[in-house]
Amino acid sequence: MGGNHSHQPPVFDENEEVNFDHFQILRAIGKGSFGKVCIVQKRDTKKMYAMKYMNKQKCIERDEVRNVFRELQIMQGLEHPFLVNLWYSFQDEEDMFMVVDLLLGGDLRYHLQQNVHFTEGAVKLYICELALALEYLQRYHIIHRDIKPDNILLDEHGHVHITDFNIATIVKGTEKASSMAGTKPYMAPEVFQVYVDGGPGYSYPVDWWSLGVTAYELLRGWKGRLNCDPTFELEEMILESKPLHKKKKRLAKNRSKDGTKDSCPLNGHLQQCLETVRKEFIIFNREKLRRQQGQSGQLLDPEGRAGSQQSKLQDGCNNNILAHACSRGCSS
Template sequence: MEAVAEVLHPRCPSRRYSSIYKFTLFFLCLVVNFDHFQILRAIGKGSFGKVCIVQKRDTEKMYAMKYMNKQQCIERDEVRNVFRELEILQEIEHVFLVNLWYSFQDEEDMFMVVDLLLGGDLRYHLQQNVQFTEETVRLYICEMALALDYLRSQHIIHRDVKPDNILLDEQGHAHLTDFNIATIIRDGERATALAGTKPYMAPEIFHSFLNGGTGYSFEVDWWSLGIMAYELLRGWRPYDIHSNNPVESLVQLFSTVSVQYSSTWSKEMVALLRKLLTVNPEHRFSCLADIQTSAYLSGVVWSDVGEKRVEPGFVPNKGRLHCDPTFELEEMILESRPLHKKKKRLAKNKSRDNSKDSSQSENDYLQECLEAIQQDFVIFNREK
């Protein structure tokens, strides 16, 4: 590094400037941007952005890149959620989470580069009519129990545990993703916001929204885990709840409707699901220690689960990409600002911006918001 500084700055008047240059060069080596990745194909989209497979040019490692258009985030009032997700992901890492590796931005988008999991999400496999066995679902429960227990240790409620947000790796192990509505609560605090996907939301979330009271805590994620496990086993959810159901009707539903369990399921599995789907959160299984008391899981070697040494019952077909192929067509044909044309587009925009008076901005508020994002966005490199 010393030799490089001397070659590039032969007239450097002092060692102080040489040190500053070395620090700047070191910092630039840590900063990752869009040009460091090759875009391979689009694989998904959600309410907060789109996802594509990328390869880092220097290491040739493969990742998933989630990108969110800044202007759309401003228009939909989603910037705060994106920043909160980044704040959370930059502080956590776990074997059963989809972990963040890099975050960066350009003029148009905010980017998150995360673990690439090629086994597809559980919603996709449900739609493909995969018949999940008890043994398979049992392992998912164990792996998610470890993930949720870790999140609790970090004071995080995920608030959106559902098949759509569980990705499988190529061996079939489950990983929790999507922290865009997660929240952090410290000791003694309670969450109160109506947040989540209604069919998977715990009763106390609706009660809190409707009647006030003490709010809710980590127990809500374990209810969602129970709903998801039931759905994987049976093909439908235990309660007939949809996004347009009024909150009042849902509060009444939980007090009048009882869950029906299949007679083909083992008594031990039913007992475990009952404990996860207990309406009263004080009596619900809601931590790893609770789960470990289940007779159904008495033979589980938890250290083996945590090291991925337990072989999953369902292994995705390695010969295919487990996502909707229309995502790629939409990105290439229908998308107005496709990612693969970003470099040319930004160069053209820069030329256009330089040719017009910036004081003649048509939307001062939008420009102000974009500048705030540019200033407040936190870049991240897990390798540093």
């Protein structure tokens, strides 16, 4: 699947933008509401990553573009040992890509479903590591809003990492978040209060509430339904209408057909939305950023570059014409 068996690693210009061709696709590992995930290897460095890819047209039709952009804007300014960190983001005609740390230990929900008994010592370690990550996010004015076992991944050494920032939001100073967001069993009372009677809004403590519920669940144990399909990889290879490993040929074929497709008002509007996504998509390369800043492995300053990016965000929306332009016509 997408194999390249050459013994000599390809050489890429370090000033060239990272793109799909820079990675070897190894296997599909998951599927979620915001896209699909596969394990990839960067062809020049041989480093392994997880790559999430989201179909542009589906994101537009489901009014999910703002969530993808919000996640990108937040993640490009973060780097912490107990987060799943973003390394690269890029796009092509069909998809938006996010390349992140590869965590092979599975999420905590999976281990709960396997009836794993977490010792009190292990849970204490997890909570301490997650507390450090939440404190770091708070310094960046970020509320995650979806802390739960499903969004906590283990690495091969047994350390935890928070993932999934697509409903995270930014609050500054005494500001409060005011939209109902999250997963209900883990949501703090003040989040429900906003929905019931408007309430005063909420801030960082809602993540600590969710962390407490998660700690209780880990200690108590729980048998829930599977949130993954063991046949997914087979489906991705055989049943997927646009399989990733055939992307290069498919895009080349599509480019050769440009100008011959029939047009209609909906297609015209969709094309306009796709063009807006293409223009506004955030390109990111952490490897290149480290070289430029000359501080390999050093954490970014919360009051520096990240702050300037995050100031563009508000609760529940993106200050971008994209959100309005695409949701207005394509969700009907």
